[in-house]
Amino acid sequence: MNKLKQVTALAVIGLLTLTTQAQDNTFGVKGGVNFSNFYTENVDDENVKTGLNFGVYSRSALIPELLYLQAELGYSGKGAKIEGSLGEAELGLAYLELPVMASIGLADFIYLEGGAYASYLLDANVSGETSGGNSFSDDISTDNFKDFDYGLAVGASTHLAPLVIGVRYYYGLQNIVDNDFADFTGIEARNSNFQVYVAFEF
Template identity: 30%
Template sequence: MKREGFCLLYALLMAHMALGQQLRFGVKGGLNYANFRIKNVVGPDRLAGVNVGVMARYSFGPSNFWNIQSELLYSAKGSTDKYGLTSLGGRAIYKYRRNYLDLPILAKINLQGLTFEAGPQLSYLVSVSDTNDNPLFQHPARRDYNSLQLGYAAGLGYEIPVGLSLTVRYAGDVTDVYNGGGARNSVFQAQLGYLFQTKSNVSAN
């Protein structure tokens, strides 16, 4: 039910933005470099993943200087850690994999192609997949995780008039991954995006 409500919220936002004339839709995707932030603890190590999805941008005026951009992204997060010893004498490796639907809503400035963005982000936990070299380790159950995460995102990038863009972004959570607390998602992202041209954009170019 939470998942359906999350998608409905996004659909309503897109319908509201569609009332404007400066609305463009697009697609984007890239790489995640994620781990968990744990208070007073160094590590764990970062884990590579992917992010991919759709976006919609509303521009306030023909100059496209002030914008609001909303995205719906599938985002693979998690971390990796080494601890203890295996039966062969090596370090046991534990990979925590968490797959989310991210909904960032960003204020975006376009300064002659150089872009700056920041805003809140809501995330819904879709699935959990852990791998562990130690067979005696008990994996947390799905009910041990918070389904919804509240966070933020901020980044910069460059965009050319035809709609191609490259963005580097940091996204962090202010709520905990687990019900009992103790860890929060921390993700660096590199993304390629493309905004589809509208009739007014084509005429201007």
């Protein structure tokens, strides 16, 4: 818990620093849906898990009407579906996420963006149904996974002030599985997440 507090404090300080050093700031709140999966040796694009994303952000004009810097802080629910002879399960991973994106404005309402993200694992759980039709749900120790994840992000958005509609793809660079996790020994898995969101700016 102390580590989480430190990470949250550092993320908030970083977000505030970015927004106070630049002029022409726009603040917003956002929320939407994640479609996530893992990149593994045998990735299956059909095993997509849906989750939620929400947070706050600040967008600053580096070159007015052309180049912007956007820093965010929020929650992102990721994971994957796992199917086997014994049934189906969804592995859910909840992250505190800090994306930093640079965006280029086109025609004053369309923006193309790219950047990077860092995130801290908050919670892990599994739920599903056995082949016999029995449902189950349980928490998993976060010790089975790496505390931190990081990667690249690209996206696009349409600005219809004060509303923003956007899509974004997050490509994880970190192997999120702890090698001591018996069920995943020797397996590398990285987060892959497609995000759709709506934001309100003020």
